[in-house]
Amino acid sequence: MNDFAPLARAAELARSFLATLPARPVRESGSLADLRRTLVLPLPDTGVPPVQVIDELFRAADPGIVAMAGPRYFGFVIGGSLPVATAADWLTSAWDQNAGLWVDSPAAAIVEDVAAGWLLDLFGLPTTASVGFVTGGQMANFTCLAAARHAVLDRAGWDVEQRGLQGAPVVNVVVGDEAHATIFSALRYLGLGAATARRVATDGQGRMRTDALRDVLATCVGPTIVCAQAGNVNTGAFDPLEEIASLAREREAWLHVDGAFGLWAAASPAHHHLTAGVAGADSWASDGHKWLNVPYDSGFAIVKDAAVHRAAMSIGAAYLVAGDAGRRDALDWVPELSRRARGFAVYAALRSLGRRGAAELVERCCTLARRMAGVLRAAPGVEILNEVVLNQVLARFTPPDGGDADAFTRTVIDRVQEDGTCWLAGTTWHGRGAMRVSVSNWSTTAADIDRSAAAILRQARR
C-alpha cells in the first residue's frame, strides 16, 4: 500500500506529456462526451490500485488537456511553467507543509521571506514592504484592498476589522474605466460594492486619464482609495502612475496598483520606464503564475506599510502560536490559514532565472509580441488596434469583400481555435471586436510566432 510507485509513474507521465507539448494540437482533442465516457465513473466500493489510478487518470484526462503550458498558447494572459518551478512545486507537494505558521514550517517561511525580498528588488518597490503569497491576482487585489480599507478608515477614526462597515464613514473608491474584473469582485467581497466605484475615463489605449482623475478626486470627501493598473489586460498599456501617485498623495488617498502581469515590466531594463512612479503607490498586486511562469496558484499581495497589511489580514486565535520577530507567520499576510507553501516554486524560478533571466523572459515575450504584430499587420485586411508596448496584441480582421469586421474577426478566431496550431481568444476593444494575443510563455520561440501567424493568416484567407 505505502509504496512510492505512483510518484515515479507520475514523474514519467509528466515528462512524456511535457515532451509532447510543442507538437500536440493546442486545443483539447476530445469532446465533452469523450471525457464523460472515460472520466465519469461511480465511486468504487473497493479502491483501485494507485498506479492504475494515475495511469488511467492520465489517459482519460488527456483528450481534455489544453496545451496551455506550451509555446503557442496565446489566450488570456497565461504563462507556462519553467521546469525548475514545476520541480519545486512537486517537492512542495511531497513535503506537504502547512505554510500558515512559522512553527509549521520554518523552511517554507524563510523561503517566502527570501522570495519576497527578490520580488521587491525586481519590481523596484520599497524593501520594507510586506508580501503575502496568495493564490493569484484576484486574492492579491482583495488582500491589498483590505489593507487599503483598513488604512483609510483607520485615519477616519474607524476600526473596520472590529466594527465592519455598518455605520462607517463612506469610502470613495476610484477606478480606471478599464480596471480588471477582479478589482470589482474584490470590492464586493470587502463590502465596498462593485457599483459604488467611481470610474475614471481612459484614453485610446485604456490608460486612466489624469485630467479625469483630478475631476473625480475633487468630488471625493473623506476616505478614498484609487485603483490604478500596470498592464491593461487587452492592450498591455500602463496607467500614468507617476501623475496618479502625486494626485492620490495630494488627496491623502490610498493608491493600489493592479500589476498582475504588467508589474514584471519593471524587471526588464528595456521596459522599466513603463512602470515609472509605481513605487509611489501604497499597495501592489501581481502574479507568479502568469509571467514568472510558475505553476498555478501563485500571486503576490504587496503592501508598503507592513503594519497595515498585518492589521487587515492577521488571524488572532489563542491556539495559534505566533512566531517571534524575524519569524514569518504567513497567516499575517494572506486571507488563508492552512495553505500551500507556494513560496518554494517562486524561489526556484527566481533563483534559476536570476536578475538577467527575469529581464530576458520579459523582453523575449515583448519582442515576440512585436514580431506577431508585425507579421499580421503586413497582411491585407488586418489591423493592429493597440500600441504594442508590452506582450499584448489586438488584431482585427476585415473580410476580403469589405463586410462586417466584428463578425469576421470572430470567425477567424473560431477557425484558429479549431485549427489547433495555436490558441487565442477574442475581446471587444472600445466597441470593436478583436483577436487578443498574449505572449507570456518562456518556451515560445520566433518559429512558434511565425508558424502561428501563418496559421492565423491562413484562416483569415480561407
Ligand SMILES: *Cc1c(COP(=O)(O)O)cnc(C)c1O
Ligand atoms: C489576470 C489578471 C488579474 C487576475 O489574476 P488571477 O491570477 O487570474 O486571479 C487581475 N488583474 C489583471 C490586470 C490581470 O491581468
